[in-house]
Amino acid sequence: MLEAPLLDEQPNEDGEAPSPFLPGTTIQYAWDSTSLGWAKTCPRLYYYNMICGYRPKEESVHLRFGREYQAALELFDRFRAEGMDHTSAQVRTVRYLLKATADYVDPHPEAKRSVMLKTKHNLVQAVIHHIEHYRDDKAQTHIMANGQPAVELSFRFQLDYGPGEATRTQENPILQPYLLCGHLDRVVTFGDDLFVMDHKTTASTIGSYYFERYNQDNQMTLYTIAGQVVLHSPVKGVIVDAVQLMVKGPAFDRGFTFRSEDRLEEWMDDLRVHLRTFEDYAAADYWPQNDTACDKFGGCRFREICGRAPNVRHHFLDSDFVQEERWNPLKTR
């Protein structure tokens, strides 16, 4: 067994996050639910997103809207958990949001509906209405053993195994365990139980059909495990706190998704097999298409690309997508 120090997982002097890949390879050792979801769905989807960094041109609107919405609600929860009265917390939260979104560029009014609804006005309105809607919330922010409210919790924990021996050489002897990373918006007590709460924004109708998808969901399972690891307490599952954006204003609903212990254990067992498979793809530098996933969730963003001849795909990728900084699970918010 080769012995070597672990890779440094902390930001460097410039505040840049370290790479989630083993040096000089595309073998990813630090995983979050986003990258794991891409790889599980389709290796080629993962390759285009995670290795190449291709993003649809309109995606930045969704990311920015969701990020600002979550950040504002987390701030409000923190103010309230620290004892601030409701109205003062709301005023300070809205003030923060107005400043944070000073450079927010509204989508084109003729963009598709799911994009067009993500305006700055609708963002501020959604935050105010959410706070009003849950004024007498049964879900209360959990106070951790250190006295701090359980909001804005970034987590990282390492597994007791890492990328396999087959890829380890004398020249590349780093013995790096896999890391699971992510960010919990909030942990709440509901009744006598603990739940992770995760905020979702959507233009879809938020009925039972919307919430059922989360009963078999990679992110929600990982968040349940992470909540239990971070808090050393049994977390029952995730409350999906959804806002539906509409022209007439936002509507809200919540869904519960539970995870039993045996399902969590099975997920961890499955993960070990998945990670080994992903490592094989990286070692071979070959990312096969899963053509049974192309029409899921309204259609894969790369569906048209994969329909092109292999030798011309890069031309269409370069014209239809932007290549941005690669997604990095080790990047802190």
Add this chain to the structure above:
Amino acid sequence: MIQDDPLTELWLRLDDIGDATDDDILTIIQYERKHRLSGAKAVKDKPEPEAPTSLRELLPTVASKVIIRRR
């Protein structure tokens, strides 16, 4: 989008949104309180979980090191 609401008015009036007063923001909040959708759904009662969950036994196999950071 509503064109004459206090939020839009504020954006039009101020060059720097940081100059907004608490009264400006309260006016926006009060306006939105009045105009919330009356049909917004109530908080659900908690359904029963499918099985009791305790990860005590799982923890040692899941994590040997935990790092928690706060912003």
